[in-house]
Amino acid sequence: MKIKIIEEKEYLDFALNNKYISIYQLPMWGQLKEVTGWKSHLIGLYEESILKGVTLLLEKKLPIKKSLFYAPRGFLLDIDNKELLAEFTSLIKDYIKKQHGFMLKIDPNYIYAIYDQNKENKVIKGQKGFDNLVSLGYKHLGFTLNFETLQPRFLCRFKLEDTYEKTLLNFSKSTRKNIEKTEKMGVKVRLARIEEMDLFTHLLEETGKNKNFIVRPSSYYKKMYELMHDYMKLYITYIDTEEYYNYLINEINITNKEIDNIKKLMENNNVGNKLKNNLKMQEQHLDNLKKNLSNAKEMRKTSSSINIGALMSLFIGDEGITFMSGTSSVYKSFNPKYAFYNAHIKDCLKENKKYCNFYGISGDMDKNSPYYAIYEIKKGFNPDIIELIGEFDLIIDKFTYVLYKIAMKGYKILKKIKKG
Numbered sequence: 273m274k275i276k277i278i279e280e281k282e283y284l285d286f287a288l289n290n291k292y293i294s295i296y297q298l299p300m301w302g303q304l305k306e307v308t309g310w311k312s313h314l315i316g317l318y319e320e321s322i323l324k325g326v327t328l329l330l331e332k333k334l335p336i337k338k339s340l341f342y343a344p345r346g347f348l349l350d351i352d353n354k355e356l357l358a359e360f361t362s363l364i365k366d367y368i369k370k371q372h373g374f375m376l377k378i379d380p381n382y383i384y385a386i387y388d389q390n391k392e393n394k395v396i397k398g399q400k401g402f403d404n405l406v407s408l409g410y411k412h413l414g415f416t417l418n419f420e421t422l423q424p425r426f427l428c429r430f431k432l433e434d435t436y437e438k439t440l441l442n443f444s445k446s447t448r449k450n451i452e453k454t455e456k457m458g459v460k461v462r463l464a465r466i467e468e469m470d471l472f473t474h475l476l477e478e479t480g481k482n483k484n485f486i487v488r489p490s491s492y493y494k495k496m497y498e499l500m501h502d503y504m505k506l507y508i509t510y511i512d513t514e515e516y517y518n519y520l521i522n523e524i525n526i527t528n529k530e531i532d533n534i535k536k537l538m539e540n541n542n543v544g545n546k547l548k549n550n551l552k553m554q555e556q557h558l559d560n561l562k563k564n565l566s567n568a569k570e571m572r573k574t575s576s577s578i579n580i581g582a583l584m585s586l587f588i589g590d591e592g593i594t595f596m597s598g599t600s601s602v603y604k605s606f607n608p609k610y611a612f613y614n615a616h617i618k619d620c621l622k623e624n625k626k627y628c629n630f631y632g633i634s635g636d637m638d639k640n641s642p643y644y645a646i647y648e649i650k651k652g653f654n655p656d657i658i659e660l661i662g663e664f665d666l667i668i669d670k671f672t673y674v675l676y677k678i679a680m681k682g683y684k685i686l687k688k689i690k691k692g
Contacts (some may be wrong), residue, residue, distance in 0.1 A: 273317060273318065273319050273324070273359050273360075273363065274317075274318055275315050275316065275317050275318070275364065275367060276315070276316060276318070276362070277314060277315065277316075277437075277443060278314045278315065278316035278323075278326060278560075279314075279362065280288060280299045280314065282316070282323065283299055283314045283316065283326050284299065286289070286316075286323050286325075286326050286348070287326055288589075288677065289327075290348040290349075290425045291326045291332075291589070292345070292346065292348055292381045293348065293381070293382065293402070293588060293589040294344075294345040294381045294588065294589070294645055295500065295503060295586045295588055295593070296328075296344035296345040296381075296411055296423070297327070297328050297344065297345055297346075297348055297381075298328070298503070298588075299312070299314055299328065300499040300500050301344065301499075301500075302314070302328050302330060302444070303499055304492075304495060304496050304499055304500075305330055305477065306491065307495055308492075309332065310330040310332050311330070311331040311332075311333075312328060312329070312331075312333060313328070313329040313330075313331065314329075314366070315328075315329055315585060315681075316362070317349065317359075317360050317363070322649060324349060324378075325349025325350075325356070325360060326347075326348045326349070327343045327346075327347040327348060328343065328636065329341050329342070329343055329364075329376075330342045330343075330344065331366075331371065331373065334676075336632060336672065336675075337372065338372055338373065338374045338669065338672050339368075339371055339372055339373040339375070340374070340375055340377070340484075340504045340562050340676070341368050341371075341373045341375065341376045341377070342376070342377045342378075342422075342622045343376065343377070343378045343400040343422070344379070344528050344649045345379060345380060345381040345423065345492075346378045346379060346380030346381055346382060347360065347378065347380070350381060351382060351401040351404055351405065352400050352401050352404065354404045354407070356409075357404050357405070357408060358408055359523070361408050361410075362572075365666065365668055368668055369668060370431060370646065370681060372671060373485070373588050373668055374667075374668055374669035374672035374676065375545070375665055375666065375667055375668055375669070375672075375673050375676070376665070376666040376668065376671055377422075377663060377664070377665055377666075378410070378663070378664050378666070379421060379422060379423055379425075379660070379661075379662065379663045379664070380401070380405075380660070380661050380664075381659045381660065382401050382600065383397045383398050383399055383658055383659070383660060383661070384397065384398040384399075384402060384659045384660060384661040384662070385397060385398070385401070385659040386656050386657070386658055387656065387657040387658070387659070388656065388657070388658070389428075389534040389651055389654055389655055389657065390637065391494065391635070391637045391657050397611070397663050398454075401661060402661055405661075408676055409667075410499075410665070410666050411643070411662035411664060411665045411667060412662060412663075412664050412665070413662060413664065413665065414662065415659075415662060415664040416635075416662065416663075417634060417635040418634045418635070418636060418643055419632070419634070421662065421663050422663065423632075424631060424633070424660075424664075425635065425659065425660050425662055426632065426633050426634060426635040426657060426658065426659055426660070427629055427630075427631055427632060427633065427657075427658040427659055427660065428629075428631075428633050428647065428650050428651075428655035428656070428657055428658065429591065429627045429629035429630065429655055429656060430442065430627065430628055430631045430653055430654055430655040430656065431626065431627055432617070432620055432621055432625060432626060432627060432628055435621070436617070436618055436621055439621070442653075442654050443652060443653050443654055444651075444652040444653075444654065446652055447501055447610070447652030447653060449478065450509065450607055450652075451610050451611075451614050451687040453607070453610075454606065454607050454608070454610045454611045454614075455611075456519055457510060457515075457516055457519050457606060457610060458511055458512040458513070458514070458515025458516035458518075458519055459510075459511055459512075459580075459606050459607070459610075459611045460509070460510055460511075460512050460515075460577075460597075460611070461505070461507050461509050461510075461611050461612050461614075461615040462508055462510065463506060463507060463508075464506035464508045464582070465509065466494060466497050466501075468508070469491075469493050469494045469497070469507075470490045470491040471508070471579060472490070472493065472494055472506055472508070472584075473487065473488075473489070473490035475508070475579065475580075475581060475582035475598045475599070476582055476596065476597070476598035477598065478598060478599075478600060478601060479597065479599055481599035483504060485596075487598075493584075498499065500572070500586075500644075503586050503587055503588050504579065504584065504585065504587070505584075505585045505587070505616075505619060506582070506583070506584055506585075507581075507582065507583040507584075507585065507612045507615055507616070508579055508581070508582055509576045509579070509580055509581035509582070509583070509599075509611045510577045510578060510579045510580060510611045511571070511577060511580060511603065511606060512569045512576070513568065513572040513574075513575060513576055513577065513579055514572060514576065516568050516571065516572075517565070517568045517571075517572050518568065520561055520565045520568050521565070522566055523561050524558065524561050524562065524565065527554055527557055527558045527561060528558065530554050531551065531554050531555065531558065532546060533551055534551045534554065535551070539556065549640025572665070578603070579600075580599060580600045580602075580603040580606055581597065581598065581600065581608030581611070581612055582597060582598050582612075583596075583597040583612040583615075583616065584597070585608055585616050587619070587620070587623050587625065587678075588680040590625055591620070591625050591626065591627035591629045592616060592619060592620035592623060592625045592627075592628055592629065593630065593631050594613065594616055594629070594630050594631050595631060597609065597612065602636070609649055613630070613649075613653070616628065630650045630652075630653065630655060632646075633646050633647040633650065633657070634647065635657075635659065
């Protein structure tokens with residue numbers, strides 16, 4: 273066998289039909305990362321003239337005149353096949369040595385285990401691939417729980433039924449009600465244009481600050497869209513202020529009728545605590561509706577629509593992935609996530625995908641965990657929790673690797689000190 277630089281078309285033809293494909297392994301991802309100082313290499317593994325596997329390698333040159341290599345989401349070949357993996361590993365090590373590389377990092381798009389939505393009933397799927405990598409000298413960096421790795425290790429996804437209506441029935445009752453309520457409140461979703469990338473980025477930024485994830489400049493996402501628009505949709509969630517106003521008027525009328533009915537019952541019956549409490553609850557609800565109506569009048573004067581959320585979705589392989597999103601805390605009562613998740617699900621079905629993937633979550637299911645809120649809304653869609661195999665380092669120059677790890681540890685300590 274041999275490896276060589278491969279043309280983009282041949283690479284893509286193979287990659288898009290591989291079961292481990294992810295957005296990170298597209299040639300366009302390498303082109304995007306070149307904007308941030310990486311160099312991309314498209315590598316093909318051949319047995320005579322037959323292509324057996326491919327990988328995208330990203331190279332970062334360090335000041336010490338050595339290079340770090342990273343294969344985002346691993347190799348597109350069968351890592352359950354130890355003989356094939358061993359051959360590729362040997363050849364890729366030689367290739368990296370010639371490029372003055374000292375290590376290769378991988379984080380394969382390879383399922384290690386699947387759990388139910390409560391992270392119970394664990395089913396191990398990937399022990400063979402794990403054992404193959406370790407036996408060939410790949411250093412596993414641990415079964416991490418949170419977001420210590422370059423890409424999320426825990427994902428949540430659910431299988432789509434053949435229709436939207438059937439898919440909807442798998443969700444919790446409260447999730448279905450929230451989807452319906454956002455629609456009634458005039459919360460709508462539209463596809464964003466590339467010219468709106470500043471708006472899209474702005475809607476990401478508030479959530480980025482609150483959830484401590486990096487939001488890049490809008491120019492980065494614009495470049496990403498230019499390169500990957502065939503696999504991507506950008507959603508903007510907004511309030512139709514006229515519909516919201518009309519929704520409140522209708523709710524006020526319904527609540528007034530309910531209050532009248534309760535009062536009539538109280539006139540004709542012995543008044544118990546149940547009726548009293550119900551009346552009090554409805555009157556409080558009416559007060560809240562009237563306050564919201566006052567706000568709705570101002571909103572309607574200001575604009576016919578108010579943007580409150582953004583979602584970037586990627587459609588590749590057999591799934592649609594909610595890659596990143598942001599919502600306005602000012603309008604959180606409108607639950608914009610239910611609106612854009614619902615739009616994403618409908619597009620997954622249109623694209624004939626097998627799964628809807630709500631992407632990264634923490635593997636810590638403790639409700640007191642600082643990351644539990646990321647999963648809380650997603651749980652109502654009745655997903656499986658997918659545990660990926662994790663990060664591995666293939667050490668090629670041990671001395672340089674040790675120096676690099678020491679330097680990285682010092683850098684992380686300095687970052688913590690700066691954060692206070």
